[in-house]
Amino acid sequence: MKRQRTDTSEVWPRMTRRAALLGTVQLGLMGVLGWRMKQLQIDQADQFRLLAEENRVNMRLMPPSRGLIFDRNGVPLATNEPVYRIVMVREAAGDPHEALARLAAVMPLEPEAIQATLDEMERVASFVPVTVKDRVSWDDVARVTANTPALPGITAEVGLSRHYPKGADTAHVVGYVGPISDYDLSQIEDPDPLFQIPKFQYGKTGVEAKLEEQLRGQAGAMRIEVNSVGRVMRELSRDEGAAGADIQLTVDANLQAYVEARMAGESAACVVIDCASGDLLAVGNAPSFDPNLFVRGISVADWTALNENIYRPLAAKAVQGAYPPGSTFKIATGLAALEAGVIDPNETVYCPGYTEVSGTRFHCWKKGGHGNVDYNDSLKYSCDCYYYEVAQRLGIEAMSQMARKLGVGVRHDVPMSAVAEGKAPDPAWKQAQFNDVWRVGDTVNASIGQGYVLATPLQLAVMTARVATGREVTPRLVKTVDGAEQPSGAGGPLGINENSLRRARASMFDVVNSDRGTAFRSRIEAEGMQMAGKTGTSQVRRITAEERARGVSKNEDLPWERRDHALWVNFAPYDNPRIAVAVVVEHGGGGSAVAAPIGRDVTLQALYNGFPPLEAYPAERREEMAQMQVRIRALMDGQPVPVFERA
Structure with missing residues (x-):
């Protein structure tokens, strides 16, 4: 039986449309690939070159500025003051014992501070900065900064710490903050990510405790680039978060x-x-x-004197x-x-x-x-x-x-x-x-x-x-x-x-x-x-x-x-x-x-x-x-x- 001959005049238009569609798709894909290759090889070349040299991008939580507390006439009762501190990131520092030994050779570091830092590092993730020493002098900051190449993972930072200008006068009303403890965390159903920050200041008594959520604010985040030895190369982005609410009390x-x-x-x-x-x-x-004694970390002697005083x-x-x-x-x-x-x-x-x-x-x-x-x-x-x-x-x-x-x-x-x-x-x-x-x-x-x-x-x-x-x-x-x-x-x-x-x-x-x-x-x-x-x-x-x-x-x-x-x-x-x-x-x-x-x-x-x-x-x-x-x-x-x- 003879096959019926197909009319090419009918088939040719259909073939032409299919070829055109296929060609368009192929050209589109090639265009996207070309654009992406240009982006990777030219536009983002510097970024990937740094990553190839074992750089990494870290995210760090930024504690917000704690809300201030005033009296009825605007007199400050609780403020924030800038302080210098030395922090250490375990995953960038390597062996923490050796890193702390190197730091102790640069600045005074008490054995108690070393042990407290080691204990803290066992409790937190390796990428979380741990405060080694708080309220350090500018001379200590300068020495640590000058020796940064020899101190990977250890940096000097400036932060905010609570201060009570009226001291004992308003201690029982305003209360005080202190480093958040395991007990504090056990009492909180849904802990704020800020609590991961070691020695984060948390309201312990008085208004500071009862209005903690309003005063605390919301965490910010900083995206930073560090090299293979932990040195911060640059800040990529920053979200400041939201400062805590300011509270005005009725007291005079x-x-x-x-x-x-x-x-x-x-x-x-x-x-x-x-x-x-x-x-x-x-x-x-x-x-x-x-109350300032508690913010800075009260000594055993001061705590004993207060706690054992029969006049409470x-x-x-x-x-x-x-x-x-x-x-x-x-x-x-x-x-x-x-x-x-x-x-x-x-x-x-x-x-x-x-x-x-x-x-x-x-x-x-x-x-x-x-x-x-x-x-x-x-x-x-x-x-x-x-x-x-x-x-x-x-x-x-x-x-x-x-x-x-x-x-x-x-x-x-x-x-x-x-x-x-x-x-x-x-x-x-x-x-x-x-x-x-x-x-x-x-x-x-x-x-x-x-x-x-x-x-x-x-x-x-x-x-x-x-x-x-x-x-x-x-x-x-x-x-x-x-x-x-x-x-x-x-x-x-x-x-x-x-x-x-x-x-x-x-x-x-x-x-x-x-x-x-x-x-x-x-x-x-x-x-x-x-x-x-x-x-x-x-x-x-x-x-x-x-x-x-x-x-x-x-x-x-x-x-x-x-x-x-x-x-x-x-x-x-x-x-x-x-x-x-x-x-x-x-x-x-x-x-x-x-x-x-x-x-x-x-x-x-x-x-x-x-x-x-x-x-x-x-x-x-x-x-x-x-x-x-x-x-x-x-x-x-x-x-x-x-x-x-x-x-």
Whole structure:
């Protein structure tokens, strides 16, 4: 059978189109290959020549600039200062023992630093730079730089390190940073890549710890080219990352310094709160410590001295310390009784010096008693027996409910370390805590701020501000974050009858300004500056019947740790409250003798925004206060603070 002849006139166009398409594709591929060969052989020839000579490109994390911390007036409280350091990359240095030996021949290097570097290198990847020595001199930097060919993998760098200009004055508020530890890393669910950087500075306490994420910022990256001996040839690219947020606190650095100086020589705490906004103007703790010691790496001797000091300089007593509030708690007990209607303000209760409850005697602080006292007298004279009677009518639930409404037994949300909750106890709490029933004696004890009741100086300041204003004042420590104003702590109505609050304020005024008030010696004479307050003394030991029979030992005759705590709260001015103050002096003795004078002086300093005129003090105190002001000015100017010693 003959094959049918194909018509070439039909086939030829199809062949031509296919050939053209194939040729186009081939030409395109050849063009791409030619362009890529030109790029590799001509445009990037230098780069690949360096790589051929065993150069490599490294990526290094760049720590961002940590956010700054300021006081309410813009005074720096935490800054960054440039420092020189010597760093080493193990994969570029070779044998680390030999490399460190060569470095030790160039600059002073302690055996401890060598061992610490070797230990650190075991923990991190070989390409991660390890700090061999921090805060080195310019001479050391010059020697290392001059000997770079003999020190592969070892370079001098300039970085930023934290510095606290106000030192001990703001140590407990601002806190401090230190090298991040294995323990720190174990507490973090999703560690930041920055934490790979050895000795990366991480917030340990205070605002530095609580606002770590905002202050830290975001890491940058630097792409660098190094040769076969680790010398940096050039920087290829850089991403600066993002600096941390700047934080402005509500504290006033000058007032804070005054508070610290005024408490020098005591183991104490003082809180000053703005009644209008809830701003914490000062949060003082004594004794204090220099936070810069921790940034630089605290020595064993310094750590031991701080950690073993019985006056606990490392503790932020103003927020961590939970103390029996003593007679300052009578403010809460009295308001609860007025609100519940279990007392008439004009009704009198007889005080013979003790009250018998269920076969047990509960004593008043005044051995002979106060006689007949009404509500106003009960606060003015601080009569215990009055509150023993009130407590039995009132019950613990109403008392504790009022305490919590006033801010006692509530953990306030401030960015400081280990903020305590305190205790406003009730039967359910005791059952859960001790598997025991609540007894009437517990209620009687609680009515005068003893027994299970505990309060921090911060809570006592909040309580006083709420009584002064009738609002639910909430403490605020952070004023702005990167310029953005934070919510005010002014608060809404407290929900307590204004008549009850007026009676409480008037009685607190008489505590200070009546010649029979327990704080009369600490009054303010300046017109329009008068304050209202309440003294408190809380026992830390049980006084036995035998001791009462032979005479109760005076505080000054007891060892320091067995003496009573001295407490004081106040607000001022009385007619237009601007600030509230709380003071606790550990084992200070009587609140009227020790804590109230501190509160008065701090109040005047806050109201006058500086040292007040001597005319603001009672005439009999002016010479004493003139000498006090000279001493405090010297302390605020940086002269050594006396070591705490109490006979």
